[in-house]
Amino acid sequence: MRNGEISFWSSSIGAGVTRAALQGDADVDITIVGGGLTGLWTAYYLRQDFPDARILVIESRFCGFGASGRNGGWLSAEVPGNRARYAAIAEDSGRDGLSANRALTATMEAAVAEVLSRIGLEDIDCRARHSGVLTIARCPAQQARLVEEIRDAQRLGATGVELLDAEAVQRRIRVDRAVAAGFSPHCARVQPARLVHGLAAAVERSGVRVVEETTATQVEPGQVTTDRGIVTTGQVVLCVEGFTVELPGRRRSLLPMNSAMVVTDPLSDLQWDEIGWDGAELLGESAHAYTYAQRTDDGRIALGERGVPYRFGSRIDRDGRTQRRTIAGLVRAVHEMFPAAASAPVAHAWCGVLGVHRDWNTSIIFDRRTGIGSATGYVGSGLTTTNVAARTMVDLIAGRDSYLTRLPWVDHRSPRWEPEPVRYLGVAGLYAAYRFADRRELRSQSSRTSAVAGLADRISGRA
Numbered sequence: 218m219r220n221g222e223i224s225f226w227s228s229s230i231g232a233g234v235t236r237a238a239l240q241g242d243a244d245v246d247i248t249i250v251g252g253g254l255t256g257l258w259t260a261y262y263l264r265q266d267f268p269d270a271r272i273l274v275i276e277s278r279f280c281g282f283g284a285s286g287r288n289g290g291w292l293s294a295e296v297p298g299n300r301a302r303y304a305a306i307a308e309d310s311g312r313d314g315l316s317a318n319r320a321l322t323a324t325m326e327a328a329v330a331e332v333l334s335r336i337g338l339e340d341i342d343c344r345a346r347h348s349g350v351l352t353i354a355r356c357p358a359q360q361a362r363l364v365e366e367i368r369d370a371q372r373l374g375a376t377g378v379e380l381l382d383a384e385a386v387q388r389r390i391r392v393d394r395a396v397a398a399g400f401s402p403h404c405a406r407v408q409p410a411r412l413v414h415g416l417a418a419a420v421e422r423s424g425v426r427v428v429e430e431t432t433a434t435q436v437e438p439g440q441v442t443t444d445r446g447i448v449t450t451g452q453v454v455l456c457v458e459g460f461t462v463e464l465p466g467r468r469r470s471l472l473p474m475n476s477a478m479v480v481t482d483p484l485s486d487l488q489w490d491e492i493g494w495d496g497a498e499l500l501g502e503s504a505h506a507y508t509y510a511q512r513t514d515d516g517r518i519a520l521g522e523r524g525v526p527y528r529f530g531s532r533i534d535r536d537g538r539t540q541r542r543t544i545a546g547l548v549r550a551v552h553e554m555f556p557a558a559a560s561a562p563v564a565h566a567w568c569g570v571l572g573v574h575r576d577w578n579t580s581i582i583f584d585r586r587t588g589i590g591s592a593t594g595y596v597g598s599g600l601t602t603t604n605v606a607a608r609t610m611v612d613l614i615a616g617r618d619s620y621l622t623r624l625p626w627v628d629h630r631s632p633r634w635e636p637e638p639v640r641y642l643g644v645a646g647l648y649a650a651y652r653f654a655d656r657r658e659l660r661s662q663s664s665r666t667s668a669v670a671g672l673a674d675r676i677s678g679r680a
């Protein structure tokens with residue numbers, strides 16, 4: 218079994234450094250720091266608005282090195298962050314909280330279609346399949362939460378969402394102990410490294426300069442200092458998500474949260490006959506420490522979960538290498554959910570970091586005075602949100618008032634995380650509490666959510 222090497226997605230297409238580094242100083246109009254989906258989508262839409270601008274993307278390793286090339290491949294309409302807090306932010310500025318949340322829902326649903334249409338337009342072969350997403354409940358407490366979540370989603374304007382009973386779930390997919398599932402059509406499966414790779418090529422074709430193996434070490438108004446030279450620039454957009462903590466002065470602005478995945482070898486036709494899953498829906502569950510999965514284009518199961526949620530002092534993994542106990546937990550989860558896949562060898566394990574703000578909300582900021590912008594804090598739902606953030610950033614840079622710039626996460630500043638060891642103990646405690654609550658709920662026939670999970674949500678600021 219391979220461990221790390223960025224990710225299965227990345228190594229299966231032989232991704233790596235293919236572009237030159239910055240050669241000395243440069244003078245441009247707009248600099249984008251980070252060659253993940255946020256940075257690349259921002260460059261993509263900027264080029265359309267500013268056809269003559271000199272745009273430079275600076276990437277420290279290679280495009281897709283971060284979460285964008287390592288994720289679960291859920292191009293979903295899930296809104297990252299806390300809905301009650303988004304409502305409060307809107308109300309604080311004199312707007313209606315419910316309408317603000319409905320706008321977020323509508324924007325995310327439309328963004329799934331927008332990304333799919335750009336994938337088509339740019340001929341990006343990322344094995345996209347618009348298959349929808351199933352959220353499985355495996356005990357009464359999970360089912361009760363699911364029913365409530367669907368009701369809330371519909372109240373906030375979500376379209377096409379439905380509740381499936383155990384029989385209807387069985388017809389689509391055989392997940393052990395599944396008692397119900399929620400279905401939303403607004404989700405597509407992608408091979409994430411192929412998506413970033415194709416997008417980077419499209420951005421370059423449009424005339425944007427992309428440099429790799431170039432690290433920004435300091436960002437100031439009008440200037441980005443890198444290890445290869447100094448870039449004089451009009452505006453700067455920081456698109457480094459979980460890596461934000463490595464920039465001077467930003468250590469506590471965000472928490473680099475881990476997520477880890479395994480992928481099996483391709484299953485046999487017999488195994489797929491037992492599991493079903495012909496629709497290749499994305500698959501999640503309504504547990505507190507949930508897993509997320511996809512049936513890959515080449516007939517494997519790829520499944521992820523939090524693993525060791527956070528490394529002391531905001532340390533980041535080395536090239537995706539993950540811990541043995543995390544791998545053991547992921548393999549156990551595959552076997553528990555899909556007994557028919559128990560004999561399938563695991564081919565690859567890896568992990569990556571996503572960005573979490575202290576209040577768990579996304580933040581898209583452009584400071585017109587300094588010319589510095591940033592888009593961060595998508596938690597585990599960045600695949601679609603990066604596209605929304607990019608289009609929002611372009612409107613902000615262009616000085617345009619649009620439905621995007623009025624969303625409640627625009628100009629939202631979250632409080633800073635606590636210093637260590639409080640930060641480490643807090644996150645470790647949160648996920649220990651979630652796992653304890655999940656085990657209790659699975660053993661119980663009660664439809665009530667475990668009080669331990671509710672308390673953990675409140676203390677951590679998630680609820």
Ligand SMILES: Cc1cc2nc3c(=O)[nH]c(=O)nc-3n(C[C@H](O)[C@H](O)[C@H](O)COP(=O)(O)OP(=O)(O)OC[C@H]3O[C@@H](n4cnc5c(N)ncnc54)[C@H](O)[C@@H]3O)c2cc1C
Nearest residue numbers: 251253254255277283284285288289291433569598599600
């Ligand atoms: C294992 C895992 C599974 C996930 N699953 C899903 C999913 O299924 N669906 C979903 O919606 N979201 C998922 N996410 C989250 C999603 O992948 C991210 O939110 C999204 O990719 C963030 O994109 P980004 O471009 O902002 O950041 P990144 O992709 O992390 O890109 C940041 C880039 O900046 C570069 N960089 C860092 N520092 C510097 C510097 N100083 N100078 C220059 N460059 C720098 C990095 O090398 C990196 O390439 C998952 C994340 C992980 C880790």
